[in-house]
Amino acid sequence: SIGVPVIGTLGVVLRAKRQGLVGSAGKIILDLRQSGLYFDDHFVRTVLKQVVGEDWKP
Structure with missing residues (x-):
């Protein structure tokens, strides 16, 4: 291990x-989905609400 934390794509977006680097995490996640990445709707809805207080509107 080289001591680099692994946080994943959603972790980067939420961070x-x-x-304050982005206006809407949900918008970025939608853009990523349109580019071909898969994110489970239930998981996205949960983390957006709990971590950044956004509602998920796919």
Whole structure:
């Protein structure tokens, strides 16, 4: 291990939202889905609400 934390794609998006680097985490997730990435709707809805207070509107 080289000591680099692994947070995943959603983790990066949520961290950017919490740090004020993006306006809407949900919009970025929608863009990523349109590019071909898969995210489970229930999981996205849960983490968006709990972590950044956004509602999921796919």
